[in-house]
Amino acid sequence: MGQGKIVAGCLAPHPPHLVYAENPPQNEPVAEGGWEQLRWGYERLRASLSHLEYDAIVLLSPHWQTYVGTHFLGLPHFEGLSVDPVFPNLFRYTYDMSVDVDLARAIHDEAEAAGLPVKMMENPDFRVDYGTITTGHLFNPDWDKPLVVISSNRSTAYYSVEVMQEIMVELGKVTRKAIEASGKKVVVLASNSLSHRHFTTESDLPEDMSKEHITSHAMHLWDMRIIEYMRSGQAQRILDEMPEFTEQAIAESDGGGLSWLLSTLDVPDYPAILHGYGTIIGTGNAVVEWPCYAHEEGSQ
Amino acid sequence: MSKGEVVASFVVPVHPHTVLAPDQNAGWRRLRDAYDQAAQTIKDLEADLIIVYSTTWPSIIGHQIQADPNPEWVMVDHDFHDLGSIHYSFNIDQEFAHGWNKANHQRGLQSRCVNYKGFPIDVGSVVALTLLNPDNNIPAVIVSSNMYANRSETTVLAKSCLDMIKAQGRRAVAVTAMSLSNRMFTDFIDPSEDKIHSLKDDEWNRKILEFLEEGRLEDVGQLSRTIHQQIRVQKVVAFKPMWWLSAMNGNRNNLTGKVLAYEPIHGAGGAVVSLDPTPSGAGDKEYDEDDVEHYQGERGVLDTSSADSSPEASTGPATPPSATANPLASPSGQGPALWDPTNAEGSVNTEAAPKPVGAYPHARQVGNMLYLSGVGPRQPGTNAIPGGPIHDVEGQPLDYDVKAQTRAVVANIQRIVEEAGARMDQVVDVTTFLIDMKRDFSGYNEVWAETLGRYGPTRTTLAIDALPTPIAVEMKVIVHLGE
Ligand SMILES: [Fe+2]
Numbered sequence: 155m156g157q158g159k160i161v162a163g164c165l166a167p168h169p170p171h172l173v174y175a176e177n178p179p180q181n182e183p184v185a186e187g188g189w190e191q192l193r194w195g196y197e198r199l200r201a202s203l204s205h206l207e208y209d210a211i212v213l214l215s216p217h218w219q220t221y222v223g224t225h226f227l228g229l230p231h232f233e234g235l236s237v238d239p240v241f242p243n244l245f246r247y248t249y250d251m252s253v254d255v256d257l258a259r260a261i262h263d264e265a266e267a268a269g270l271p272v273k274m275m276e277n278p279d280f281r282v283d284y285g286t287i288t289t290g291h292l293f294n295p296d297w298d299k300p301l302v303v304i305s306s307n308r309s310t311a312y313y314s315v316e317v318m319q320e321i322m323v324e325l326g327k328v329t330r331k332a333i334e335a336s337g338k339k340v341v342v343l344a345s346n347s348l349s350h351r352h353f354t355t356e357s358d359l360p361e362d363m364s365k366e367h368i369t370s371h372a373m374h375l376w377d378m379r380i381i382e383y384m385r386s387g388q389a390q391r392i393l394d395e396m397p398e399f400t401e402q403a404i405a406e407s408d409g410g411g412l413s414w415l416l417s418t419l420d421v422p423d424y425p426a427i428l429h430g431y432g433t434i435i436g437t438g439n440a441v442v443e444w445p446c447y448a449h450e451e452g453s454q
Numbered sequence: 455m456s457k458g459e460v461v462a463s464f465v466v467p468v469h470p471h472t473v474l475a476p477d478q479n480a481g482w483r484r485l486r487d488a489y490d491q492a493a494q495t496i497k498d499l500e501a502d503l504i505i506v507y508s509t510t511w512p513s514i515i516g517h518q519i520q521a522d523p524n525p526e527w528v529m530v531d532h533d534f535h536d537l538g539s540i541h542y543s544f545n546i547d548q549e550f551a552h553g554w555n556k557a558n559h560q561r562g563l564q565s566r567c568v569n570y571k572g573f574p575i576d577v578g579s580v581v582a583l584t585l586l587n588p589d590n591n592i593p594a595v596i597v598s599s600n601m602y603a604n605r606s607e608t609t610v611l612a613k614s615c616l617d618m619i620k621a622q623g624r625r626a627v628a629v630t631a632m633s634l635s636n637r638m639f640t641d642f643i644d645p646s647e648d649k650i651h652s653l654k655d656d657e658w659n660r661k662i663l664e665f666l667e668e669g670r671l672e673d674v675g676q677l678s679r680t681i682h683q684q685i686r687v688q689k690v691v692a693f694k695p696m697w698w699l700s701a702m703n704g705n706r707n708n709l710t711g712k713v714l715a716y717e718p719i720h721g722a723g724g725a726v727v728s729l730d731p732t733p734s735g736a737g738d739k740e741y742d743e744d745d746v747e748h749y750q751g752e753r754g755v756l757d758t759s760s761a762d763s764s765p766e767a768s769t770g771p772a773t774p775p776s777a778t779a780n781p782l783a784s785p786s787g788q789g790p791a792l793w794d795p796t797n798a799e800g801s802v803n804t805e806a807a808p809k810p811v812g813a814y815p816h817a818r819q820v821g822n823m824l825y826l827s828g829v830g831p832r833q834p835g836t837n838a839i840p841g842g843p844i845h846d847v848e849g850q851p852l853d854y855d856v857k858a859q860t861r862a863v864v865a866n867i868q869r870i871v872e873e874a875g876a877r878m879d880q881v882v883d884v885t886t887f888l889i890d891m892k893r894d895f896s897g898y899n900e901v902w903a904e905t906l907g908r909y910g911p912t913r914t915t916l917a918i919d920a921l922p923t924p925i926a927v928e929m930k931v932i933v934h935l936g937e
Contacts, residue, residue: 235572279539
């Protein structure tokens with residue numbers, strides 16, 4: 155078995171609106187389109203990675219919210235109906251997914267050895283959260299790769315962004331270590347929006363794009379600042395400014411996904427590719443790829 | 455039909471331990487026994503509706519109300535999945551849910567019903583309904599906790615619920631599914647080691663329970679922001695349930711309270727408290743916040759350019775720059791469409807007055823006389839009716855406040871008069887139309903004396919059959935502008 159590696163890392167947000175707007179057969183409600191800039195962003199991301207061979211997707215979703223430690227899906231197969239509790243009018247999706255339990259357990263064990271509270275989720279009745287399902291669909295609509303799903307520990311709420319980031323940087327390091335030891339090729343995904351202030355009203359037609367815009371200028375400035383750091387290979391600055399960004403932009407990075415992703419990618423100093431940016435009920439969302447495959451040691 | 459009232463209220467804990475693992479810890483067992491005792495009380499009271507406000511169901515677009523008549527699924531907790539699964543099949547009062555939803559709209563709230571197979575009912579609601587209504591004999595309704603809602607929005611949510619309880623003559627039980635202190639241990643613990651996370655959390659919890667035991671629910675409501683800062687992890691949803699529960703009980707401090715149990719659940723403060731509406735000793739309040747009847751807060755985020763920011767109008771045709779005959783949308787889902795005021799010579803129109811319900815101006819000047827079109831209490835912009843509408847969208851009568859309506863009419867008159875460059879003391883003649891002379895004359899007359907009556911115009915008051923919008927009072931005004 156060769157050395158395992160991370161072939162790509164992505165920021166892959168999960169608003170159910172994107173699945174709704176695309177009308178896949180798995181989703182029940184029907185839309186007239188909408189949010190094309192982001193959906194085409196996902197298309198570009200999929201095209202960009204289509205040449206890669208990989209074995210599994212490792213994903214951290216802020217909608218599997220755990221207060222007691224970090225949890226991992228621990229059974230090989232989950233299927234069911236995912237209904238978004240906030241936007242049930244848009245997202246009622248029949249899912250059928252497989253889990254790479256070996257890799258999940260490997261990351262779990264590394265994390266435990268590093269002193270993090272962790273648990274495998276082995277209840278077959280468990281309903282997989284809609285963030286995982288949405289990002290899972292948008293990233294890989296064929297669902298033909300097994301996933302490792304990591305819960306979002308709510309340490310930002312319990313302590314602070316700083317404490318959350320300490321935990322997530324550690325979790326990222328052990329994730330990387332476990333992937334390398336596994337011999338597998340893996341894509342890692344952080345499923346979160348950037349600025350995260352929602353509108354509190356919805357138009358009668360949710361996909362009416364004449365109503366879609368960022369909630370405030372300040373949110374826009376923060377989103378562009380963070381994206382610019384991504385585009386210019388300054389991941390460390392994102393980590394440095396994470397407390398201010400998360401608090402001032404009410405960013406969904408509070409769930410730890412972005413900190414974990416950057417740490418898992420070993421805080422990349424090469425430019426990320428922005429595939430798309432757009433707002434969804436006022437929140438800022440970017441589809442971003444870190445092309446690790448092009449920056450492997452020894453590659454030119 | 456009974457008069458419609460809240461016959462009891464309960465505070466109950468949210469975590470699944472009381473359902474799935476009551477015998478793993480003596481405290482969890484005591485909470486479970488208290489839950490069972492509460493269920494028996496509800497049965498004995500012959501309640502015919504259980505209303506759950508759940509802090510573990512966050513919402514973003516206003517409040518959501520469960521309206522699936524028989525939601526069935528299996529609930530597994532995100533954290534405590536190893537305790538097992540809860541199979542549920544609830545009996546939801548669909549008609550009440552839809553009625554409450556409409557009542558919310560009438561009071562200016564954003565709200566919607568959800569009726570989708572497989573909708574994931576939150577852990578707090580599942581635990582509360584499983585234990586409080588074990589036979590499913592009593593129909594229930596569940597409402598979410600809005601992430602962004604402030605006190606006024608949450609208070610109005612309760613008032614519209616009361617509108618429905620009264621309209622349907624129900625014997626309702628109000629339940630808040632919530633933790634007191636909500637900080638759990640962040641590591642796994644042995645059940646035998648459970649305790650309140652810190653001494654400080656424990657002391658605050660005991661203080662809250664002392665208030666509740668004295669029936670001082672409104673005091674807890676008014677201290678909610680402080681409580682939130684002191685003992686609440688800043689999770690998605692803040693400490694709002696006491697705002698709702700207090701408003702459900704008339705914002706009173708003289709209920710009869712009883713703490714049935716108080717125990718830790720993985721460090722968080724779990725309590726079962728019963729609040730009987732029977733008045734007891736205490737009564738005065740720590741301090742008083744506004745008693746708000748209508749929600750007029752943050753609205754129209756989607757469409758800031760339109761003067762009318764009601765959600766209906768935001769998707770209607772745009773307001774043309776000049777005032778032409780152009781119906782927009784109906785006010786708050788009720789009554790006729792709204793028009794932009796006409797603009798013939800001498801017309802006086804203002805954004806500060808409610809839009810007309812036909813092709814006419816707010817006022818028209820001829821020489822030194824100003825004639826106002828009939829003025830009602832609708833609020834400019836939102837079309838909310840202070841004091842409440844007189845009936846719901848289906849024509850069911852609602853309890854409204856004629857004094858609040860009359861005050862709003864006078865305020866609208868003043869805006870139009872001032873737009874014309876005139877003063878209220880130049881009003882010379884008023885004709886008032888009341889839809890219920892017997893019920894409303896004295897309240898209207900009282901407000902008149904405090905407002906227009908002070909300027910001394912002549913007045914004629916008529917009883918009429920109906921007005922075009924669900925309001926109780928309208929005035930026709932003539933102003934002499936002087937030289
Ligand atoms: Fe999200």
